[in-house]
Amino acid sequence: MEFAYTRSTGPVVGAFLTGLRDRKVLGAKDSTGRTVVPPPEYDASSAAPIEASTLVEVGQEGTVTSWSWNPVPRLGNPFDVPFAWALVRLDGADTSLLHALDAPRDTITTGMRVKVRWAAETVGFINDIACFEPVAS
Amino acid sequence: MTEPITGIVTPIRLDYRYTPGASTSQFLRSIKEGKLVGRRCPRCSKVYLPPRGGCPMCGVEFAEEVAIKNTGTMVTFAVVNVNFANRAVDLPYVTAEVAFDGTDTTTMVLLKGVAPEEARMGMRVKAHWLPESEWDYSLVNIDYVEPIDEPDADFESFKELL
Structure with missing residues (x-):
């Protein structure tokens, strides 16, 4: 059974996805000075709406803050062979973004440096980031 | 873009x-x-x-x-005017509940070969099967039913199935 849900993104997530299409990662500056990636619709501290026009670009390299090995990939996962899910704090961001990490299991460590691998074609979807990959040291 | x-x-x-x-x-x-x-x-x-x-x-x-048998009676039906995802049938179409001859239950199947406004409860129909090469372990093997040249079934004969 399959349903194709059509969702409205709202202005902020829409701007984030539009950024991905342009191969940029955008975040929101919140009222405490933190940069939140992906950007939320509302400021978690003040509850004020986030304005899409105030989003800032962050780096495309970052640090793995946590990760988990996925031994049994499911339909729709970024890979059809076992791979890692990782939380990545991009340079310039204060929060972590969840995505797949393409690296052998025994090379993955918390704190390792990774970078965005863009999809061959970007359309305005989270999969425009194909995955993260290790930064060559 | x-x-x-x-x-x-x-x-x-x-x-x-x-x-x-x-x-x-x-x-x-x-x-x-x-x-x-x-x-x-x-x-x-x-x-x-x-x-x-x-x-x-x-x-x-x-x-x-x-x-x-491959023949049966359409005991009731619905005219579908709104398509849903992945269904490649021209609108409007008729979804039929068919009691195949010799059964006391009905099966939902597509009706073809008649305009929706001419569909009637009690119409006599015949199953049209997919080509044999496409048969699978599924009722989908019956591609659709189509009317046959027989008088409509008497309402009393199928009212229990409604």
């Missing part, structure tokens, strides 16, 4: 693994060979298609297999 993103499509999918049981397994093996096989309740004599393990009314096990 420079318009900002305002919407996304996120498919949600579930794969079901279905264990049909002995009776429905036999039915599925038969339909793979192009045959409709129902089962009769030894107590109330009603014939179920597809068959289950036992009669839901009498609570007794089915025993006798019954070969079912």
Whole structure:
């Protein structure tokens, strides 16, 4: 059974996805000075709406803050062979973004440096980031 | 493409693994060979298609297999004017509940060969099967039903099935 849900993104997530299409990662500056990636619709501290026009670009390299090995990939996962899910704090961001990490299991460590691998074609979807990959040291 | 993103499509999918049981397994093996096989309740004599393990009314096990014909009566129907995802049928179309001759249950199947406004309860129809090379363990082997040149069935003869 399959349903194709059509969702409205709202202005902020829409701007984030539009950024991905342009191969940029955008975040929101919140009222405490933190940069939140992906950007939320509302400021978690003040509850004020986030304005899409105030989003800032962050780096495309970052640090793995946590990760988990996925031994049994499911339909729709970024890979059809076992791979890692990782939380990545991009340079310039204060929060972590969840995505797949393409690296052998025994090379993955918390704190390792990774970078965005863009999809061959970007359309305005989270999969425009194909995955993260290790930064060559 | 420079318009900002305002919407996304996120498919949600579930794969079901279905264990049909002995009776429905036999039915599925038969339909793979192009045959409709129902089962009769030894107590109330009603014939179920597809068959289950036992009669839901009498609570007794089915025993006798019954070969079912390709002809039947459309006991009711719905005209579909709004399509849903992945259904490639021209609108409007008619979804029919058909009691195949010799059964006491109905099966939902597409009706073709008649304009929706001419569909009638009681119409006599015939199953049109997919080409043999496409037969699978599925009722989908019956591609659709189409009207046959017979007088409509009397309402009294099928009102119990509504």
